[in-house]
Amino acid sequence: MNITALTVPATRLSVIEEPWRGPAAIVPLETAGHEMELRLPPCPVIGIGPSAHPRAAAFDLVVDQMSEIDTIVRNILAHPHAAATLVQVLRTTGGLEPVRALTVESMAYAMLQGSAEHAAWLARRKPRAVSAPGAVQAHRRDHVLEVTLDCAATGNAIDCAMRDGLFAALSMAALDRDIECIRLSGAGKAFSLGADLEEFGTTCDPATAHGIRSLTLPALAAIECADRLEARIDGACVGAGLELAAFSHRIVASRRSWFQLPELSMGIIPGAGGCVSLPRRIGRQRTALMVLSGRRISARVAHDWGLIDTVVNDFTCDQSGDHMI
Template identity: 35%
Template sequence: MDYQNILTAFNNGITTITINRPTKLNALNKATIEELHKAFDAADKDADTKVIFITGSGEKAFVAGADISEFANFDVSNGGQLAAKGQELLFDFVENLSTPVIAVVNGFALGGGLELAMASHFRIASTNAKMGLPEVSLGVIPGYGGTQRLPQLVGKGRAMEMVMTAGMIDANTAKDYGLVNHVVELEELMPLAEKIAGKIMRNSSVAISKAITAVNANFKDGVNGYETEIKEFGNCFGTEDFKEGTTAFLEKRKANFPGK
């Protein structure tokens, strides 16, 4: 599929989605969000894709925020629709994909950019990365899940400070907070992502998808995460991956998971 604002590439089980608006520091606009939805959906449905990377083009920005010019004149109704549609198409959608999504944060991740990174299943960052939710400096609040996912990741107090001050934190602080898992030099970032993806791809993709469902359940109101875990654990026993994994273990050989 031809995209105007993003690039996609597939290699060795990994689909890399790159937001490609360098003159706008890869800011998210409506068209980009729609293209990202289509790209994530296609990658998730591709049986050959075992891991998805999301990153930004260039060396300055992952995503430097939303395209403010698109919504500066919105009223209350338009603003609510903007947040609801964005979360449906992209942020909630990414969080609940069955394929692991790693945010490869290669620069500024601000506003909607940080929210996209937080919607991913986990994050790694380069040393030049800076992260923040500056929305209150514009008279709004984070509207793509930022007020919900940031406290889950860094705790209520730190999240409140980051939101209220509209300030940025550097990559090492983000790691100390638990917002990112690893920090490396920019030239080491993609090799690290590929190394981690390699470890993921050695395991059962079916079991991983069920683990994503179970982990996410703990953060959803009205859902008992333990009950979801029990259900998904039981479901694993009906998969070909379970049969292969246990058989390989008993036969003392490396498993060759069919992904079914």
Template identity: 40%
Template sequence: MTIADHLDADRLSAPGGVPVLAVDAATWRRPVAPIQAAVIGLDPDGALPPVGEDDFDVLVTAAENAPRPWVSVGKQRFDTAVAQLANAAYANPLATTIAAQVLRLTAKLPLADALTVESLAYSALLGGEEFRRWRVRSAPDAPTLPPVEPVTAARQADRLTLTLNDPANRNAMTATMRDALYEALANALDDPTEPAVALQGAGRCFSTGGALAEFGTATDLAEAHAVRMLHSCARALDTLGERGTVRLHGACVGSGIEVAAAAHHRIAASDAWFQLPELAMGLIPGAGGTATVTRAIGRHRSYWMLLSGKRIDARIASEWGLIHAIEDAA
């Protein structure tokens, strides 16, 4: 595809009607004129040609066990997998193109700055039509009564264990739980004894992510951004550095992996699985995922997780670097 000039490039955008391009990875080069459309580089023969990574948002190959930044989808599923990505893009074109732009930018920023960019984009999409349509379609159920202590803390010697403590709601990350977790992490950061901190989840899973019943309830999106930045659990967990460990099991969805990916030590049980479902809701991650997950597995694979919405299991997560070890409880 030839992009003649800057005006011609306008059509390669959500307002222009083309939010995604599927192109030959071996021959495509990003044009000088800026385009908002997400670019999917295709390698249907599994040849793994040399590419300029900056020219693409995701790279899909038929080759098995392809190295980073490629995503392997297999020869038999190749066309179907690409069609699913395109369909997802056209279903929510603004979220698709904004996610691509955020990842392109934040991959080159310090974590704190990347979190700010993500939050601003997230707030913008919360006010958008794509998210409004999802709210109308989904009408999520209200959660059951939350626990008195949504996050518990147990100290033994120089080790502090924090536990997401709402198993009845699969540790859905309500605003109350987020604030409690941030307070616990902030206390650990301020503690002069510098304890090691382990974060885990009670019940059948680590966390299914943000409490859906709370999505879209903020009436002041600018204030919501400010609060999100003040109580960024991902930033606090990253600041712990080598002192921070997460232990993951079962579902780790949305913020359930976005926050956890900020930990410098990430250990998962063999039943753990990971998913970033926000784009199908007309959103991007809002708990840090565009920064934390990207730093773990790279921009291209992160964008594939967003656009596809597919789960990856513990084995793939380990191969990609999202987790550092697979360990089942004794």
């Protein structure tokens, strides 16, 4: 990994220069003048320096020091096409209405499903025993609909059955305006470990997979009832689980919860709505940081970033009580 070869002054990305063709560009913010017109290449562009720099917002992500960048660059070099697709999607969807942004995300995700990077991950992965299909429990009490991911044995991994259940429950809630609150939670010790990995590669045609998502992606229904959707996170909140929860207007998490977007290591990007929901909560740059680094963040960090709204010790009492921190 030659970070030096990827480090360029901002002038190298000027519109008067030849397009940068590397897998990433690392730019010291001190070289970015106020009036300089930049042309971002189709790869991650990482600014090095203080996030308060006047030109910091122009880049895909910003880190304070060069020492923080090793893992990010290593991940980009291991999956350059997925990394490039991620930042291009995030640049494109920020100004789009959410449903249209989901379409862009899904098409990009479908493309990567057919990529060599994803195929290599599929070839390396060791299959595990197939578990019982996931389930979604939906129970209404007065004006509150409780929606529970109910497959604790798999950490509430979201398989086809659970996706369909989520889409049905959230679609019904979106139509019924008498439901004032939709509470989304997970059974057991994890909110969700993300998409069920055993289903990856089972739909071989990316166009077909995109067509399925266009009709039944739970995020589509979540958008329609987001103003009444509340997620209660306890434990791991990973991948597709986090992507869906982030559409909620309010997210409450226990102190022990943690959050992660590991998709880049699989040669793909978040495809359950995360390229749309997370930037609207934490911004494009922190979303890119989570995906490109693959790092886990704690409930405290998630709260500081605005990914979650409230941290509680647990959910054993009313959240207006002393357990809130």
